[in-house]
Amino acid sequence: xxxxxxxxxxxxxxxxxxxxxxxxxxxxxxxxxxxxxxxxxxxxxxxxxxxxxxxxxxxxxxxxxxxxxxxxxxxxxxxxxxxxxxxxxxxxxxxxxxxxxxxxxxxxxxxxxxxxxxxxxxxxxxxxxxxxxxxxxxxxxxxxxxxxxxxxxxxxxxxxxxxxxxxxxxxxxxxxxxxxxxxxxxxxxxxxxxxxxxxxxxxxxxxxxxxxxxxxxxxxxxxxxxxxxxxxxxxxxxxxxx
Amino acid sequence: xxxxxxxxxxxxxxxxxxxxxxxxxxxxxxxxxxxxxxxxxxxxxxxxxxxxxxxxxxxxxxxxxxxxxxxxxxxxxxxxxxxxxxxxxxxxxxxxxxxxxxxxxxxxxxxxxxxxxxxxxxxxxxxxxxxxxxxxxxxxxxxxxxxxxxxxxxxxxxxxxxxxxxxxxxxxxxxxxxxxxxxxxxxxxxxxxxxxxxxxxxxxxxxxxxxxxxxxxxxxxxxxxxxxxxxxxxxxxxxxxx
DNA sequence: ACCACTAAATGAACGGCATTCATTTATTAG
DNA sequence: CTAATAAATGAATGCCGTTCATTTAGTGGT
Numbered sequence: 001x002x003x004x005x006x007x008x009x010x011x012x013x014x015x016x017x018x019x020x021x022x023x024x025x026x027x028x029x030x031x032x033x034x035x036x037x038x039x040x041x042x043x044x045x046x047x048x049x050x051x052x053x054x055x056x057x058x059x060x061x062x063x064x065x066x067x068x069x070x071x072x073x074x075x076x077x078x079x080x081x082x083x084x085x086x087x088x089x090x091x092x093x094x095x096x097x098x099x100x101x102x103x104x105x106x107x108x109x110x111x112x113x114x115x116x117x118x119x120x121x122x123x124x125x126x127x128x129x130x131x132x133x134x135x136x137x138x139x140x141x142x143x144x145x146x147x148x149x150x151x152x153x154x155x156x157x158x159x160x161x162x163x164x165x166x167x168x169x170x171x172x173x174x175x176x177x178x179x180x181x182x183x184x185x186x187x188x189x190x191x192x193x194x195x196x197x198x199x200x201x202x203x204x205x206x207x208x209x210x211x212x213x214x215x216x217x218x219x220x221x222x223x224x225x226x227x228x229x230x231x232x233x234x235x236x237x238x239x240x241x242x
Numbered sequence: 243x244x245x246x247x248x249x250x251x252x253x254x255x256x257x258x259x260x261x262x263x264x265x266x267x268x269x270x271x272x273x274x275x276x277x278x279x280x281x282x283x284x285x286x287x288x289x290x291x292x293x294x295x296x297x298x299x300x301x302x303x304x305x306x307x308x309x310x311x312x313x314x315x316x317x318x319x320x321x322x323x324x325x326x327x328x329x330x331x332x333x334x335x336x337x338x339x340x341x342x343x344x345x346x347x348x349x350x351x352x353x354x355x356x357x358x359x360x361x362x363x364x365x366x367x368x369x370x371x372x373x374x375x376x377x378x379x380x381x382x383x384x385x386x387x388x389x390x391x392x393x394x395x396x397x398x399x400x401x402x403x404x405x406x407x408x409x410x411x412x413x414x415x416x417x418x419x420x421x422x423x424x425x426x427x428x429x430x431x432x433x434x435x436x437x438x439x440x441x442x443x444x445x446x447x448x449x450x451x452x453x454x455x456x457x458x459x460x461x462x463x464x465x466x467x468x469x470x471x472x473x474x475x476x477x478x479x480x481x482x483x484x
Numbered sequence: 485a486c487c488a489c490t491a492a493a494t495g496a497a498c499g500g501c502a503t504t505c506a507t508t509t510a511t512t513a514g
Numbered sequence: 515c516t517a518a519t520a521a522a523t524g525a526a527t528g529c530c531g532t533t534c535a536t537t538t539a540g541t542g543g544t
Contacts, residue, residue, distance in 0.1 A: 032523040033509025039522075063502060073523050075504080080521090084502065128377075132370065135424035140436040149433075150442040157444055164455060165467070166448040167433065171460075172418075172468030175425050179417030182377035191391075191409065194382040200392040202399055206408040213406060218413075225407070226414030229475020230468060274494040275538025281493075305531060315494050317533080322492090326531065 030071075039072055040080050046090040053091070058129040061087075085133065089141060092130045097144040098123050104155030109238070110231050112155055113173070117227050121177045125184035135178070160238040169234050176226055183219045272313075281314055282322050288332040295333070300371040303329075327375065331383060334372045339386040340365050346397030351480070352473050354397055355415070359469050363419045367426035377420070402480040411476050418468055425461045 030039075048069040052061050063084055067074040081087055100119035103112030124131060139146045149170070156166045191207045193200050215221070272281075290311040294303050305326055309316040323329055342361035345354030366373065381388045391412070398408045433449045435442050456463055 030522075031509085032507075034511075034521040036510070038520085062500080064500085074502085075524075076522055078503075128374065132374070132424065135370075136428050136432070138429065138432050138434065140434065140438065143438065146435055146438055146442055146445070150445040153442075153445040153448045157448070163448055163451040165452070167452045168460070168464040168467050171425060171464035172422075172471070175421030175464065175468060176414075176418040177421065178424065179419065179421035180414075182374065182420065183413060183417050186378050187380065190378070190380050192380065192382065193388055196382065196385065196388055200388055200395075203388070203392045203395040206395045206399070206405055209405040210407070210409045218410070222410040222413035222417065225410050225476070226417060226472060229414070229472050233471020233474050234467070272493075273538085274536070276492040276540075278539070280491085304529080306529085316531085317495075318493055320532070 040070060040076060042080060042090060044070065045077065045080060045087060046094050049087050049091050050094065053127070058127075063087075088130060088133045089137065091127070092134055092137070093142040093144045095123050095127060095130070096142065096148050099148055101148055101151045101155075104151050105158075109155065109159035110235060113231055114227065116152065117173060117177055118223075120174075121181050121184070121223060124178065124181040128182050128185055131178050131181065162237065162239060165237055169237065172234070173230060176230060180219065180223045180226070183222060184217070186219070188218070282312060282318060284322060284332060286312065287319065287322060287329060288336050291329050291333050292336065295369070300369075305329075330372060330375045331379065333369070334376055334379070335384040335386045337365055337369060337372070338384065338390055341390055343390055343393045343397075346393050347400075351397065351401035352477060355473055356469065358394065359415060359419055360465075362416075363423050363426070363465060366420065366423040370424050370427055373420050373423065404479065404481060407479055411479065414476070415472060418472060422461065422465045422468070425464060426459070428461070430460070 045066070049061060049066055052065055052069050056065070063077055064074050066087065067077055070077075077087075081090075099116065101112075101116055103115040105112075107115070124134075134145075137145070139149065152170055153166055156169065157163065161169065193204050193207070197204045210218070210221075287308070291303060291308055294307055294311050298307070305319055306316050308329065309319055312319075319329075323332075341358065343354075343358055345357040347354075349357070366376075376387075379387070381391065394412055395408055398411065399405065403411065435446050435449070439446045452460070452463075
């Protein structure tokens, strides 16, 4: 269980220990045995993992590298997480807290969903390796994620959604969002058919004709198109508010 | 170099060709050096990889296991693929050829898209570890995938879609399909909020009320809902056919 | 017919990875 | 005071993808 890694509540949490690689100098060895003040906690592990991911990407996120970042032996991490997967979970839950749900309540439903969806996609476009983890993640293990669902559910309910369709609607939107997050990371020339171009005339022509007139990144055009279709289609499920 | 040191001396001149793992018995060692008839090719590697995946899942798909399946030393694989990623690519392209595009042409656009999307999702729901690979995969490297795009593009064009919106529309649908494929693999109790239930009343209520009345798997309800919304929304882009 | 080159196999390595275990030391509960 | 527990080290394990030297077989040029 993740034990809310919420930093709003707990403060920096990492601070506690001056032990953090403060001195640029030679990180002198800590002697074996339990230290007087704990060096590690979940919040600190989360912060270090994010720092590492930002600096080296997900390939650079290894248990050894994470331990080094925290100035600790790799095996020490296993007193706080059962496996690397738990580290990814901590990161995932933290990132979810960055998703903007502020539109639900003040703004009309369409606008709230639009803002939430773009924000959600943008956050995870930088963290696609987490998506396979999220997909199978029981919400119990991720308090921030659960909080997001609560806010969004309430927004749907207040907008007049029939209760029994809310979860399916959110799942449909999320599926689109996760798939679209991958799309952001695709190389620009992904659709260049190269030597096979003659064999695929219609597709090649479609790619060419789309190239000319994109406003922003091509992934944004597809995301906008699909999102607006989903908002319109799902919005039709709403009932008159009593 | 003279053939002075004949190692076969001890062996009773194993008549060249029976070397293939003919005998069900103990797969006797192939001697080093290039064999008269090539043992490996891409089709064989693809088939063996699929067999392995079906039997042991993606965790069981290791280069060593694949080599064993093909009765070959692991390093032999690298004469045919540059890296494991290439094996995944071969599998991906094969699977794409299983996606049903037969609706495009005979059936009306809505129905064709519906059939294609369900088929596409069902194929890759069993192969979600490939999704990160597909997402970044230049189509040049996957002829079957390119063929699918060609068929679908033509279907959209014939249905009256403006050429410059076809690629974005397909990408939007694909994003939804990939995200939904993950959803299929999620455990049934993924949304049980457990101990946090009181803190998330609206979400918990929504989950409860959806539980009672599902026809099939919950993932199917969300997929259907989103897909119909996308078909309706994207279909509105069509122009009158000239 | 020779010879250089390339292609396709073996088998022995390599470094990196997540994880486990025995051990040490400190704190906490009874 | 003492037993249990918590949190660290450090050594070791096993697997994984990949590389390299070597062996053998086919191929193309003169």
